[in-house]
Amino acid sequence: MLAFFENLDRRWIFLLMFLVVAAAILTQVKFPEKPSPMVRNVFRTIEDLPDGSSVLLALDYDPASEGELQPMASAFTRQCAKKKHKLFYITLWAPGVPMIQRSIEILKSEFQEYRYGQDYVNLGYRTGGEGVIKLVTSDLKRLYANDVAGTNLDDIPLTRNLKNIQKMDLIVNVGAGSPGSKEWVQYAATPYNIQMVAGTTGVGAPPLYPYIPNQLAGILGAIKAASEYEQTLLERYPELNENEKAQEAKRRMGPQLVAHMLMIGLIILGNVIHFSQRRREISQ
């Protein structure tokens, strides 16, 4: 039996993983979530702001990370809209513009009282990475004279008197890499003491932990944290329970669980094979 596994073609593992994840998605299995203290911190940071506060939503990711990060961006958008915060969307990634559009579609369909230019604005993308952050913290209109559609910022009520982002009550960054959360901490949150929370991919979460709690109020790491965040949002705003679109990350946790069980099983199996092989070699 062990000899069979020793020479197993890795494509069987791929197929097995595909089947396991596919089965969990097709059966739409869901599990209860218990929000961690970190997730509650992030939630409270937005929730404790007075209604109508100014929030900069920097969505620095592309379609490759959408599966992991869009649920976070959607949850942040819903919570901010519930609190009637003024939203300023911005991205440092060229493919980030359609990602912002997805969040704006939530405002258009679920929060129809939200008016473009009065309650939210889409500043879009500017090339330059951290240089963009450096400029928007000092003189935003030197770089952003107009919004994503070409409308002059002086003609938009929300941005007419906006000099820079230092007066923002909070920066919310959803980032998949560089430029992303780290750069927002380095060039905006730390030097200008602006409160900030971040949502990142699993790979990007560990390097951000040292910034907590002084430079970052909290982070959401990967889909698990996104799922817990959705749960916190549902507990605070129970009317969202009827909105299945507000439970995207929770849906993704079913496949996560079964895939992780399979991974753990394979790691144990791999170790059993390794040690039995070594014992056989020693005995020979």
Added chain:
Amino acid sequence: MKQSTIIWTALMVLGGGFLIIRASTVGMGQAYVRLVQVEPEGSTVSWTDRLGVDPKEQNDADVRLSWPRTIGIWVAALCTLSIFSFLYGDNPLYKLAEAVFVGSSAGYAMAVGFWDGMINILFRNLWPELMRTTFIPGIDETQDANLLFLVPLILGLMMLWRLAPVGGWISRWALAFFIGATAGLRLLAYFQSDFVAQIQNTIIPLAVFFGDGSIDFAQSLKNITIVFGIFVCTVYFFFSVEHKGIVGKVSRVGIWFLMITFGAGFGYTVMGRIALLSGRLEFLFDDWLWLIDPVGKRIGL
């Protein structure tokens, strides 16, 4: 016939047959839009916006089948399957999807970069009147040309000079300026956020007390672990002293801390990859094949 050829042929025939039956009976992979007339206040210009709607609203009078979005769903689905096929082995479908991805990404980045960098920043500042009458009507009529932007224009042209057959050295001056400016910018940010602020973050009490004077064991343990972990990891990266004796033992503990960190990182990575896989499969099963309907997009169809 080769075994792989038989497998591929069987998969193609079975998959194609399933798609034909599914599309002709239940329906699949269609996208609908609602036509919304936009008339901004105080403006004589109006246009029609196309907002994506769920297929269950397809019978509404102002809802239409969107061919561009429908084709988009099919292309995305077939490209996803083509990329997945690499897990079996390299093949022409994978190569095609890879080439499409690289080409479209490069084209998109170039178009967006040109529009945002050149039109929206450089040309807008150098020739505001021309840009107002052509590409960006929202530019303020009182805006004058900012001749300071001649500097990045000249530096940009110098950078492009490397493509010329002679005088390639000219590009090095522009490159030197760019590297120097970036290094200065980053040095300052790292010093402030990652050096000074990180030292500040490490100066924490090892014994934490509640308001009533009793000790908060959990927080105290957490703080001790942070300080101890930083100390042993710093010792591991301190190479001015040979790692033997007490230094060797401490640095070995540092390795353990680093290994636990890498393990946590690996776990996060696995979670991220599975999330991406389930995101793609959900797209295939929901938006393309209409096998599941988690958000009730097709109720009543």
